[in-house]
Amino acid sequence: MLTAVIFDMDGVLIDSEPFWQRAQMAVFSELGHFHTEEDCNSTIGVRIDQLVAHWYRIRPWSSPSQQEVVQRILDQVIALILQEGQPKAGVLEALDLIEAQGLKVGLATSSPFTMVEAVLGKLGIQDRFMAVHSAEVERFGKPHPDVYIHAAEKLGVEPVHCLAIEDSFTGLLAAKAASMTALIVPDPALVGDPRLAIADHQLRSLADLNVGMLAGWVK
Numbered sequence: 001m002l003t004a005v006i007f008d009m010d011g012v013l014i015d016s017e018p019f020w021q022r023a024q025m026a027v028f029s030e031l032g033h034f035h036t037e038e039d040c041n042s043t044i045g046v047r048i049d050q051l052v053a054h055w056y057r058i059r060p061w062s063s064p065s066q067q068e069v070v071q072r073i074l075d076q077v078i079a080l081i082l083q084e085g086q087p088k089a090g091v092l093e094a095l096d097l098i099e100a101q102g103l104k105v106g107l108a109t110s111s112p113f114t115m116v117e118a119v120l121g122k123l124g125i126q127d128r129f130m131a132v133h134s135a136e137v138e139r140f141g142k143p144h145p146d147v148y149i150h151a152a153e154k155l156g157v158e159p160v161h162c163l164a165i166e167d168s169f170t171g172l173l174a175a176k177a178a179s180m181t182a183l184i185v186p187d188p189a190l191v192g193d194p195r196l197a198i199a200d201h202q203l204r205s206l207a208d209l210n211v212g213m214l215a216g217w218v219k
Contacts (some may be wrong), residue, residue: 002181002218003161005098005150006130008045011167011187012206014119015088016081023076024051027069031061041189045168047110047141048073057086070078078118080137085122090207095128097214104130108151108164110171112136143173148180163217164208169195181217 003150010016021040022137028035033055043051052073064072098105100136107129109116116134120126131154138150145159152159164175167187175182176198184199185206201217203209 002163003104004104004106004152004155004157005163005165006106006108006148006155008164008166008168008171009107009116009119010111011044011088012165013088013091013107013125014081014085014123016077016085016119017167017187017189019077019080020044022080023073026076027072028055029071031069033059033061036188041187043170044187044189045110045166045170045174047135048112059163061073064101074112074115078115081115081118081122083118087123087125089205090209091123092125094209095125097101097209097211099219100211101130101214103218104128104155104157106131106133106151106155106162108133108135108147110135110141110147113161142168142170143177144180145174148174148178152178152180159160166199169193172196172199198210 007013009122024040025035037207046102049070052069056066105128113134113136116132131151133147133151135147148164149159152162159178159180162180163183164180165183166172167185172182172184183197183201184196185203186196
């Protein structure tokens with residue numbers, strides 16, 4: 001029986017993946033590396049320090065440090081969120097439906113807490129989550145399950161009683177590894193990806209979520 005719903009943030013609550021793309025392309029361009037949309041899509045859902053370390057291994061640069069590159073990307077993404085961020089279709093209605101079912105609501109994201117604060121503040125939904133957890137404080141980011149496991153702990157529920165809502169294959173792997181029921185609302189770049197078949201449920205948009213559907217999953 002499901003007793004809690006845990007949302008991913010980027011690409012689920014807010015359409016921030018284009019912001020991540022723009023920031024990565026700009027910053028890596030400054031380093032002399034041509035970073036493509038395909039490059040960005042290949043790391044959707046990966047924690048930013050791990051993402052930068054990944055590209056450093058493939059095409060290293062002399063300076064600045066990896067941590068500075070991480071911060072430059074984060075700064076640009078946060079600025080774009082504050083300027084242009086909008087909730088994804090159906091997010092506010094989905095929160096209403098979930099709360100009406102008496103379910104606990106949490107957040108488990110690869111993004112750091114500074115970005116979580118920016119997103120929730122921009123969308124005006126800071127008070128909709130009973131627990132917020134970031135992989136920033138975990139040894140490993142998604143697809144490792146710890147961020148989901150510890151979000152469930154903060155909610156006071158067992159992972160097996162949680163529904164995780166994800167948009168990326170990386171996040172989907174993390175949710176399944178945590179023994180959660182997984183709903184994938186795929187990023188446009190992943191629509192039709194056969195790997196998403198491991199999800200328990202799939203929707204084109206959270207706007208398609210309805211009370212009958214959610215009630216059926218809770219039972």
